[in-house]
Amino acid sequence: MALSHAIMTALLEDDMSGYELAKAFDISLGLFWRASHQQIYQELHKLADRGWLQRETVAQAGKPDKIVYALTEAGRSAMAEWVMGNSRVQEGKDDLFVKLYNLAESNAAHLAMEIGHRREQMMQRLYLYEKIRRRHYADPTALPVRRKGVFLALLAGIRQGEHFLAWCDEAQAILATVDGKESDGG
Amino acid sequence: MALSHAIMTALLEDDMSGYELAKAFDISLGLFWRASHQQIYQELHKLADRGWLQRETVAQAGKPDKIVYALTEAGRSAMAEWVMGNSRVQEGKDDLFVKLYNLAESNAAHLAMEIGHRREQMMQRLYLYEKIRRRHYADPTALPVRRKGVFLALLAGIRQGEHFLAWCDEAQAILATVDGKESDGG
């Protein structure tokens, strides 16, 4: 009961096919949830069986047919109920930080490199999110209600990303001193 | 291949029983990984079978016997190898942000409440982590190598927490305006 809610959230405004959903997860919702297409297709079947989504096959010109999913009334009320329930904190579960607990002279350079890689990925993301923010959420007070929620989520993602970039720089500075120690011995 | 590494990381310095590990996960490593005791016990069996951990039953006065696990040489080298491999970014997967995409007049108050609850939880955590930081990581430059890594992880956790608190305040301010709109339109 987790990916299902993320999927149904993505379907709140636009009806979509599994393929389109997989793409949407890579961008907008991707900050808060990641899912492979296999998982999405499986989940869509379950949700349709439960009566929360409706399937409709749509023929396309120049492309294979697609199956578009739309929220049913039952689906919408299930979502409304879910929002009013309590959610639990979910830990990061990021290997990178666990790896840092294993820091040694022998792996300091590698960890610095991994952090550099993460930094770049985050930069690219932030660029995208900042663009979305400027384009669609420039004046948050003027937004309709639901959009304000999306804005808040986006804001959390951007802030987290910026903090992460700053941390990367700090981490790399410290790792550089660890790594440097070694080179004057050999 | 994920919880196993977190467990073995926790065993780097101290040998521990499953019960003790479960507790350790709630505090120190808990920022980056959460696991139930069932999962930990299962994983410990697997790791022992693989030859990465060694079991030893220890009788205790006034308490039931415990089974203490220690890293083997094979375990240590498996860890060293793992650190040198590449890790992938892992998304947050937090319900709260997905819920925000569903913001409406009807649930704004509830979401503000949930955010308030999260804020309090984070405050308590930060209090604990700041205490650890002041006590054991006051002067990061003077730390031995491995400890510097732990410090960096801790720092990331603290920074993330602080950012989250600030975001909570901002979010609640915006949610308050959403909620207030309703009362004068009635």
Added chain:
DNA sequence: CAGTTTTATGCAATTTATTGCATATTGAGT
């Protein structure tokens, strides 16, 4: 026209995580 990429959907197997239950010792409270 053969080969690759993009769009589009799916099954099967395995691994990982959660939920619920079961067991057993010891100490403290009533």
Added chain:
DNA sequence: ACTCAATATGCAATAAATTGCATAAAACTG
């Protein structure tokens, strides 16, 4: 003696997520 809480370990069932493979239509590439 009975109950409760903390310590300590585990099984079984289910749910969720990952990995690998399979299919197929159309467009673009050479």
